Amino acid sequence: MLKTAIASIILSALAANLHAQTMDHSNDAQRQAEVAGRGKDVMPFSLAATTHVFTKTAEGGIQQVVVKKPADAAQVQWVRQHLQDIRERFLKGDFSGPAHIHGQDMPGLADLKAAKPGQMAITYKDIEDGAELAFKTSDPALIAALHQWFDAQLSDHGKDAMEGDAHHSEMMNK
Template sequence: MKTRKRILLATVVIALVTNAGGVYSSDVQRQAQIAGRSADVMPFSLKATTHYFTRTKDGGVQRVIVKDASDAQQIALVREHLRAIQQQFRNGDFSGPTHIHGQAMPGLAELKAAKPGQIEIEYKDVHAGAELIYRSADKMLVNALHEWFDAQLSDHGPNAKAGHEHHHNARDMTMQ
């Protein structure tokens, strides 16, 4: 009986390890695909930046920071891109995220369906990058923003991090 339990336990462990490897492989594969498509939309180097996604009670903050703060070219490209994204999103154009992440990206359908003015999008320069601050009074849109942020965190892998609302204080929100 002990031998049967050991064999069963070994089988379960092997199955779990094999499945974990399969999940990891698909995540890595998807992240590589996302990185490839990102180059079609983002003019800056994904690997030279870190994307921070911070949920807030009325929306969220998307911040892109250049890892080398002395790289003026990358910083300029990040700022140019986020300004363009602000205008596109205000006009209901979410073609960039759709191209990068696909039509089924969580939260994207709801964001695309928002009426003008339902989501406020504010642009700010920050040290070594820029950020977009999203706000909405509509709880469905706030939830969609949170889902959208979570999907980006997963898809961008090591180039994205979850931010924390308390880290976005007045000093952080201004260009340094």
Template sequence: MARTASLLVATSLAAGFLVSSAAADTAARQKTVAQRGADVMPFSLAATIHIFTKTADGGIQQVVTKQDDPQQTGLIRQHLAMLARQFAAGDFAGPEQIHGKAMPGLEVLRAAKPGELAITYRDLPNGGEIAYRTDHPRLVTALHQWFSAQLSDHGHDAMAGNGADTRSHHAPGTTPE
């Protein structure tokens, strides 16, 4: 009986240590990503939110301001429009610089052949949006993996979208212009 209790205590302590260690690793990674992101993204991470919505044929990435801020909105639009052009050309250097070469989904996205992945940009009232669409299941899977990795890496600066209604999304506490 005492041996069983000792094993239970030891197992609980080990599990607690592993959970604490994983949480510390995640927090450290998010801090590193935020620091690298400041070198790549011209807008304030603290003033914005990234929204990643997985769709049946790809996904929608939005960056919007948390409060009405025309300067941040302009910086978001400029940056996302540039990214959409780069991504459409197969250039994913920006995300690689922020998240690393081993970022899930990135290798498959980079290897997409011309015409396999449609990437479009549009302005939102308080930011911008990049839509990714494909008929190729491997690219849908890669986009979903890539979105999941971004959600994890950006932590509280990101959130998962919940469907087509996010196309006109505005951040909590704000109203569209």
């Protein structure tokens, strides 16, 4: 009788956990679809035609947007123009694009918006089939905010985003 009760409890717990995992995945998929829909309001290129690569570094991070089909010159140009535009906005503390796409409560966003001019450097660079922004700061709170912000984008962009390798990015930037 005791064994049956224990087995029943274990099976119930496993079933509840499986249900919770299924709900988490459907919630993730729903959120990613909503984010992709709002992304069309801000990004001139197709999210599905690109991969966003977020690489955390000791001084901040590197965001790359690379076109999946290099022959699509229009997408490459739109990516490059967009990253140049948002760099200028970010340097002025204007993170309205990410706020619109990901929400005002996006992790790290409030701290990034509150950064004082010169507190964070953001450089732009053309890369093969896309573009990159490199974020650098010596402020530990801003580094943490950038890392949270990258994590939120990785989650929200789903299959259209990936975590980069800091060592690989450092080698590419030499």
